[in-house]
Amino acid sequence: MTETNGARRIDGRRLLVASHNKGKIRELEFLLGGLKMDLVTAGELGLPEPPETGTTFVENARIKALAAATAAGxxxxxxxxxxxxxxxxxxxxxxxxxxxxPDRDWDRAMRLVEEELFKVGARAPEQRRARFVSLLCLAWPDGHTQEYLGEREGTLVWPPRRGPIAYGYDPVFMPEGETRTFGEMNAEEKHGSIWGAPGPLSHRARSVEKLVAAAFPEGIRP
Incomplete structure (x- = not known):
């Protein structure tokens, strides 16, 4: 482990992904796939999911990362x-x-959002602005944490428009400057590339780009 001005860099060849969410894991594996590092998930190690009791993205990200880092060492x-x-x-x-x-019914979730927008009279595109947020937390067993924020602005559409790999709210989120929803894009189109052009498109790609630049030494990058 190396540390500069309080920010640490990873020297190891393995990273524990503190998640049991298959869609999220799939995207992180895609985005981090170019690293010379093995990824293992909390589910593969049999680690429990901690209660997400925070009221901010940062708090919940820290809860999950610290629980996994402490349990796995x-x-x-x-x-x-x-x-x-x-x-x-x-x-x-x-x-x-x-x-x-509790059953993670994303069709239900998208419908609830649309119902709430209907209640407040949000019909026009300019009334349906939204942003996706991805807050990454890197945690060490000694309690040290580092956070990286990625955001993507867009507009909500209805009805949902999806492709074969869409999950979450992707089918109703049309990123700014695009004519398709995230749900209609494949992984390369949704995320872009953190290793070169075209640049990161999704919120998660943008947070991963910051993470890699700050915490991964050149020897681990492709």
Whole structure:
């Protein structure tokens, strides 16, 4: 481990992804796939999911990363992400997954957002502005943490428009400057590339780009 001005860099060849969310894991594996590093998930190690009791993305990301790092005794990476809708005062925000219910029914979640927008009369595109947030937390067993924020602005559409790999709220989120929703894009189109042109498109790609630049030495990068 190396440390500069309080910020640490990873020297190891393995990173623990503190998540049981298959869609999130798939995206992190895609984005970090070029690293010369093995990724292992909390589920593969049999680690439990800690209660997400925080009221901010940072708090929940730290809870998940620190729980995994402490239990496994190694560096862990977590992601707390969500959809923030302007007309709904930032909701669902940190409670994004809760709107999908205990069975994570994302069709239900998207429908709830649309119902709430209908209640406040948000019909026109300029009334349906939203942003996706990805807050990554890197944690060490000794309690040290580092956070990296990625955001993507866009507009909510209805009805949902999806492709074969869409999950979460992707089918209703059309990123700024695009004519398709995230749900209609493949992984390369949604995220871009953190290793070269085209640049990062998604919120998660943008947080990962910051993470890699700050915490991964050149020897681990492609």
């Amino acid at each position: 190694e560096v862990a990476l977590s992601d707390d992400s969500g959809l923030c809708v302007e007309a709904l005062d930032g909701a669902p925000g940190v409670y994004t997954a809760d709107w999908a219910g």
